[in-house]
Amino acid sequence: MLSCKDVTQLISESMDRSLPMGKRIGVRIHLLICRFCARYRRQLLLIRDTVRQIITAEERPGAPFGETLAPDARERIKASLRNY
């Protein structure tokens, strides 16, 4: 019988590889009866989705929260290109 501790490790692993059949079934059954592990899994997937949405938004030109090069760094980099 899988413990919650085992299941959290397997939930994470299932996000990186496809689990062997036996483990996959063990996790699925555990998730039906354990609301904490089911919630844990939903939250990890929410984090994954959110990260993807942030990256998609931020890597477009005119990104919403776009970080920009500081003026001194910009000048330093330009100078290094001119002096090359």
Added chain:
Amino acid sequence: MEKRESSNPPDWVDRYGDYLFRFAMLRLRDRSASEDLVQETFLAALKDRGSFAGNSSEATWLVGILKHKISDHFRRQSREESLPVGDPPDMPEDNPFNAVGHWSTGPKDWGGNPADLFRQKEFLDQFAKCLSSLSPNHANAFTLREIDGENTEEICKVLNVTETNLWVILHRARMQLRRCLEINWFRGRAGEGA
């Protein structure tokens, strides 16, 4: 077919500097390291202008170089941080499980519909803080996997760990990150009494 030439290097900084800087910042969360890698990227591009094939955009070409620089940076960090070979012991104050492996403190209800988190600047800031609170190898493994979508084989090469080791590292990274977000973001935002 006529070969497309790359544009004038000193113009690169105004044209692509912010874009590359933002790309680096999302992965390194460190202004000065990101500035350095952007500079190294431009210099490497200048040195090797012949590698611009002209069949991709100049921005794509430069980002490709920057990606390599970021991997090198992670590689250096993984050499500096000596990873325990086996499973490191659980830190008791951080262990959410009891002796038989059941939750002693289960995940809290995050309430409402948190699906539009990515629109909130404060969330991105908190997320970056939480990611930075992990050890560099844990944070870098998470970054390569979740931000860049790299496969585990490639990540193992960069971080110089076995696949089994990487699964443990990613599991710990996700667990710590989830907990940090719960404490610093969701607590107080979820419905009362959740």
